[in-house]
Amino acid sequence: MKELTVDAVVENIARVTEFVDGQLEELGCPVKAQMQIDIAIDELFGNIAHYAYNPEVGAATVRVEVVEEPLSVVVSFIDHGVPYDPLAKEDPDVGLSLEEREIGGLGIYMVKKSMDEISYEYRDGQNILRIRKEI
Numbered sequence: 001m002k003e004l005t006v007d008a009v010v011e012n013i014a015r016v017t018e019f020v021d022g023q024l025e026e027l028g029c030p031v032k033a034q035m036q037i038d039i040a041i042d043e044l045f046g047n048i049a050h051y052a053y054n055p056e057v058g059a060a061t062v063r064v065e066v067v068e069e070p071l072s073v074v075v076s077f078i079d080h081g082v083p084y085d086p087l088a089k090e091d092p093d094v095g096l097s098l099e100e101r102e103i104g105g106l107g108i109y110m111v112k113k114s115m116d117e118i119s120y121e122y123r124d125g126q127n128i129l130r131i132r133k134e135i
Contacts (some may be wrong), residue, residue, distance in 0.1 A: 001065045008060035008079055010049045016062050017041050020075060023064040027073065029135045036114040037075065040131050043107040044077050044086075052081025052127065070134050072116065077129045083122045086129070087112075 004019045006012045017038050024034045041062075048060050063076040086108045112118055117132040 001063060003061055003063040005059050005061040007057050008045070008048045008052055008081070009057060010046060013042055013045050013049070016045050019062065020064055023066075024073060024135075027066060027071075027135060029073065033133050033135050037073070037131070037133055040111045040115060041075070043111050044129060044131070047086065047107075048077060048079050048081065048127075051084065052079045067132070072132050072134045074130055074132045077127075079127050080125055081127060083127060085120045085122070087118065087120050 002019075002023060004016065006015060020037060020041060021034060024037065029037075045060065045062070052058060052060070058079065058081055061076075061078040063074075063078065065074045065076070066072070067074055089108070111131065114133075115131045116134050117130075119130045121128050
């Protein structure tokens with residue numbers, strides 16, 4: 001398990017992505033799975049940066065773990081910001097036209113669809129959001 005703690009600001013999305021990609025490359029992760037994880041990082045870390053501490057700035061930890069059976073990578077996003085479960089919101093109705101659809105929720109929906117598992121818990125004053133992708 002490796003982890004990185006940085007300020008939860010949009011400017012650190014690239015740093016977090018580079019950190020996770022380094023771990024994925026060591027595992028020989030397929031390019032498609034890596035791209036899906038990179039999109040998830042952009043969405044999830046971006047949400048933390050925009051909403052967890054707003055208007056203040058706080059820290060966020062990104063943890064990368066490898067699970068053997070089935071071979072998977074688990075990326076955890078941990079912050080001490082405002083409690084928020086992005087999975088509690090109902091999925092958007094993607095059958096509606098853009099004009100009819102409510103704003104928001106599409107990014108989390110895309111993460112749910114591209115990952116093998118996603119979970120959220122609020123424990124010990126921390127938001128903990130985990131994604132798992134088989135590789």
